[in-house]
Amino acid sequence: MSKRFYITTAIYYVNGSPHLGHAYEKIVTDVIARSRRSLGQEVFFLTGLDEHGQKVQQAAQAEGKSPQAYCDELAAQWQAFAARLGITNDDFVRTTQPRHKAVVQAMLNKLHARGELYKAPYRGWYSWKEETFLTEKDRLPDGSFDPVWGEVKELIEENWYFRMAKYQPWLIEFIEANPTFVQPDSRRNEVLGFLKSQTLEDLCISRPAARLNWGIPIPFDPDYVNYVWFDALSNYYSIPVALGDIEAAAPLKGFYESEISNPKSPIRLWPADIHVIGKDIVRFHAVYWPIMLKAADIPLPKQVLVHGWWQKDGDKMSKTTGNVVDPLAVIDEWGLDAFRFYVLRELDIGPDGNWTDAGFRARYQAELANGLGNLVNRSLSMLKRYRQGIVPGRSDELSPDATKVVTDTRTLLEKNELQRALLSIWSLVTRANQYVDQTAPFKLAKDPAQAKRLDEVLYNLAETCRVLAVLLWPFLPDTAAKIYTQLGLTGTPDKFSAAAWGGVSAGHIIGEPAPLFPRKDV
Numbered sequence: 001m002s003k004r005f006y007i008t009t010a011i012y013y014v015n016g017s018p019h020l021g022h023a024y025e026k027i028v029t030d031v032i033a034r035s036r037r038s039l040g041q042e043v044f045f046l047t048g049l050d051e052h053g054q055k056v057q058q059a060a061q062a063e064g065k066s067p068q069a070y071c072d073e074l075a076a077q078w079q080a081f082a083a084r085l086g087i088t089n090d091d092f093v094r095t096t097q098p099r100h101k102a103v104v105q106a107m108l109n110k111l112h113a114r115g116e117l118y119k120a121p122y123r124g125w126y127s128w129k130e131e132t133f134l135t136e137k138d139r140l141p142d143g144s145f146d147p148v149w150g151e152v153k154e155l156i157e158e159n160w161y162f163r164m165a166k167y168q169p170w171l172i173e174f175i176e177a178n179p180t181f182v183q184p185d186s187r188r189n190e191v192l193g194f195l196k197s198q199t200l201e202d203l204c205i206s207r208p209a210a211r212l213n214w215g216i217p218i219p220f221d222p223d224y225v226n227y228v229w230f231d232a233l234s235n236y237y238s239i240p241v242a243l244g245d246i247e248a249a250a251p252l253k254g255f256y257e258s259e260i261s262n263p264k265s266p267i268r269l270w271p272a273d274i275h276v277i278g279k280d281i282v283r284f285h286a287v288y289w290p291i292m293l294k295a296a297d298i299p300l301p302k303q304v305l306v307h308g309w310w311q312k313d314g315d316k317m318s319k320t321t322g323n324v325v326d327p328l329a330v331i332d333e334w335g336l337d338a339f340r341f342y343v344l345r346e347l348d349i350g351p352d353g354n355w356t357d358a359g360f361r362a363r364y365q366a367e368l369a370n371g372l373g374n375l376v377n378r379s380l381s382m383l384k385r386y387r388q389g390i391v392p393g394r395s396d397e398l399s400p401d402a403t404k405v406v407t408d409t410r411t412l413l414e415k416n417e418l419q420r421a422l423l424s425i426w427s428l429v430t431r432a433n434q435y436v437d438q439t440a441p442f443k444l445a446k447d448p449a450q451a452k453r454l455d456e457v458l459y460n461l462a463e464t465c466r467v468l469a470v471l472l473w474p475f476l477p478d479t480a481a482k483i484y485t486q487l488g489l490t491g492t493p494d495k496f497s498a499a500a501w502g503g504v505s506a507g508h509i510i511g512e513p514a515p516l517f518p519r520k521d522v
């Protein structure tokens, strides 16, 4: 059994509300997953929710609900959100699921047995009102804490620690020897810069159950629950183990009891190929996570792929100021593919992005309505009008252009260069629109002596539309499917190999053309 290409998103705080940033991360990951499937790889795509912790416990209490009931309601909303984005995840992890907890406890037991965990006093600034420890980041410029925290006092309590600090030299060496472990390079340099200039401390991984019970119990010390980051990061590994990946589970031998040695449907997932995350959580993924795995003798993931953050109109998005983009409202008004297109075309994986409504409309109008939409609509309408929708004999005039774009796009998809892949695809859209203007089929149609030339032009246009549908599928799945339907083709354009020139044959009858991206007057 071969290992699948295994890709993940971060898992989202269940009590946060889904916004543009979350949608972006899921869509980026979805496009990579769909691209790999289209290129013939078997893929497993995991996304999900981070459900434990003080804030969830408090929010549930405030609403008079049990934390589990509170999480269940929110989880349903998050799952609906993913569905609205057209996300093709294969599973949905929730950190409150027993399948996840069992693996986290096995990892903790193993680390404990290896002497990687110890108990020591934890010292910090504690807000009694909000029942949480504050950090230096929570201090106001004058050094005090905001009155919203109420009384803040230094508190010392015993907790469990993970011996992370001693792995610092190993991690530096590992990241230097594996230049693609953190990507893009700017993020990798940032991690190395941090590791070389600061001393890592051991990681506190527990909270007393008396104070916080909404967490995974520390299996060897029932007075404590596991504190969130250890729990959250482990999701990437717990699900492969729980699903029956025997090789993934092997390092937990003696610590993980289940039917795993004889799973009903074996699967090979671990190590993950790509963890897609945002820039704010790089340190957890590129420092804590590899060290946790190394200490437990579990193979490391191959790559942490870091995207930037979205702003709106040049400012941080914030619910309190109302400066937000609601992905679902945009999708309702403009369609899912228009939304997917804008975020992928506007922002490369890495830098920060800025959403403006004007920028969104401009791309919709120029690239979707006038670019792709117009090309497909006029190509198929002319074929319908001048040839009753019957595809003429094969002609290869645009074949070199299309073939070059197919080759370039494949290379870019293999490198996860999604924005450049779209630019490559759009170079074919532009080329084909120029071809219409240059060959002027509407003029050819008036001259019976030009019938053969008109046949050639119409074939090239229909076939280019078909190739485009295949190339677009990972990005704009609904649009790709519509182009196929309008071409009268059955099936889904989800195999990259179908992008080879010459797929539509003479005599084939196309379907009904209809605008893909209706022009909107604003």
Ligand code: MSP
Pocket: 010, 011, 012, 013, 016, 020, 021, 022, 024, 025, 050, 232, 233, 234, 276, 277, 278, 279, 280, 281, 308, 309, 310, 311, 317
């Ligand atoms: N629960 C943790 C992650 C645990 S992963 C083991 C968390 N959750 S989050 O809901 O706050 O963020 C989830 C993802 O959304 C992160 O990768 C984060 O970077 C991303 N984004 C949150 N706001 C964003 C933008 N404004 N723009 C782009 N991505 C953003 O952190």
